[in-house]
Amino acid sequence: MRLAIVLSCLVLFTSCTSEKPKGDKSGTAISLGYLEAPAGFSVEVYAENVPNARQMAMGKDGILYVGTRRDGRVHAVVDRDNDFKADTIFTIASDLRLPNGVAYKDGSLYVAEVSKIWRFDNIDENLQSPPEPVLVTDDYPTEGHHGWKYIAFGPDDKLYVPVGAPCNVCNREDENPIFASLTRINADGSNREIIAHGIRNTVGFTWHPETGNVWFTDNNRDWMGDDLPPGELNELTEEGQHFGFPFLHANDVWDPEFGEAGKAMDKEFKTPVRELGPHVAGLGVMFYTGKMFPESYKNQALIAEHGSWNRSEKIGYRITMVKFDDNGNPISYEPFVTGWLQGEEDVRGRPVALLQLKDGSVLISDDHGNKIYRLTYEG
Numbered sequence: 001m002r003l004a005i006v007l008s009c010l011v012l013f014t015s016c017t018s019e020k021p022k023g024d025k026s027g028t029a030i031s032l033g034y035l036e037a038p039a040g041f042s043v044e045v046y047a048e049n050v051p052n053a054r055q056m057a058m059g060k061d062g063i064l065y066v067g068t069r070r071d072g073r074v075h076a077v078v079d080r081d082n083d084f085k086a087d088t089i090f091t092i093a094s095d096l097r098l099p100n101g102v103a104y105k106d107g108s109l110y111v112a113e114v115s116k117i118w119r120f121d122n123i124d125e126n127l128q129s130p131p132e133p134v135l136v137t138d139d140y141p142t143e144g145h146h147g148w149k150y151i152a153f154g155p156d157d158k159l160y161v162p163v164g165a166p167c168n169v170c171n172r173e174d175e176n177p178i179f180a181s182l183t184r185i186n187a188d189g190s191n192r193e194i195i196a197h198g199i200r201n202t203v204g205f206t207w208h209p210e211t212g213n214v215w216f217t218d219n220n221r222d223w224m225g226d227d228l229p230p231g232e233l234n235e236l237t238e239e240g241q242h243f244g245f246p247f248l249h250a251n252d253v254w255d256p257e258f259g260e261a262g263k264a265m266d267k268e269f270k271t272p273v274r275e276l277g278p279h280v281a282g283l284g285v286m287f288y289t290g291k292m293f294p295e296s297y298k299n300q301a302l303i304a305e306h307g308s309w310n311r312s313e314k315i316g317y318r319i320t321m322v323k324f325d326d327n328g329n330p331i332s333y334e335p336f337v338t339g340w341l342q343g344e345e346d347v348r349g350r351p352v353a354l355l356q357l358k359d360g361s362v363l364i365s366d367d368h369g370n371k372i373y374r375l376t377y378e379g
Helices: 259-264
Strands: 009-011 028-031 034-040 041-048 057-058 064-066 074-078 088-093 101-105 108-112 117-120 134-137 159-163 179-186 195-196 205-207 216-218 228-234 274-278 282-287 299-307 318-324 330-338 341-343 353-357 362-366 372-376
Touching: 028 041, 028 228, 028 282, 034 041, 057 074, 057 101, 057 353, 064 101, 088 117, 101 159, 205 282, 216 282, 228 282, 274 299, 282 353, 299 353, 299 362, 318 353
Parallel strands: none
Antiparallel strands: 009 088, 028 034, 041 372, 057 064, 064 074, 074 088, 101 108, 108 117, 117 134, 159 179, 179 195, 205 216, 216 228, 228 274, 282 299, 299 318, 318 330, 353 362, 362 372
16 A cells, blocks of 8 residues: 555536526426436535545535545545635545545544554645554454445544445354444544444444434345345444344345344344335435425435446435434435436446535535535525
């Protein structure tokens, strides 16, 4: 691995215009000529030429840090004049191994590779000459299959780090209980704990604004057909819970290889709060807490569905919303922003992560279109 300290600066020449939302008879608005959202919502391009844009983290003064996966770089996207259009992109690091995960705390940028987490101190003031990174930990598994990570600091100031299953479906818990889990560590890398098991591959989690519980998406196994198993939206209500993998998928899909062993176990598996579409690849998830969107969106869950890769007919490639009643029970799961999938051979983008800005708008990263969008509402 070689960390790049040389500035790579791309000036963005904007082609990120958006049509004015136009409500039609179906109550939708069209943005950028192909994205559909409920009337009143608009999608604009916040930044383009952000290769393989994945997880996002906001730093000081509106500096947006963006991880990648295959690209191997971490970027800083800067909007100097606060017009919600990025002006410049800096490369903070390169030649990293699947640096999907980025998190920001106390002026430092944390970057997750497969087995390592790095910290760049005083990063906001040193975009043109990034500091030498500090190794936080190199104690995570080196397997690349589901090895890329989404990371985030929780309300307890600990860094939460998932470890995916190193396979499509397998049982590696006896060999190493850290596989298929969610862990947390102190900011200095110490005191690692496993707080949840049986999670095949979560690439997005958040904390509920009222309960403080961890909620996360999980991508279930492949090769059980087009419609099995469903994806998952889960809630961790007690540390140590097991979410089923590899024995039980979704609510009631027992694995053909490991299901019988799971049935014989003296263990209660935690089932999803809501099943998602099969193979939609739900990644980023957030609860909307801003004031820009209508009141009905408050504390509703938005999910970035990256889209299927091996289904006979593609599915996903959209932002969906799970709605809850006043008691916190899920009452619906429906498309919210669509249009990245125009046809089997016409994929315009693949949403990855979501980030709410201070004004209540929401950023959406797209690792296929190499863009970051901004979703706004004007009543």
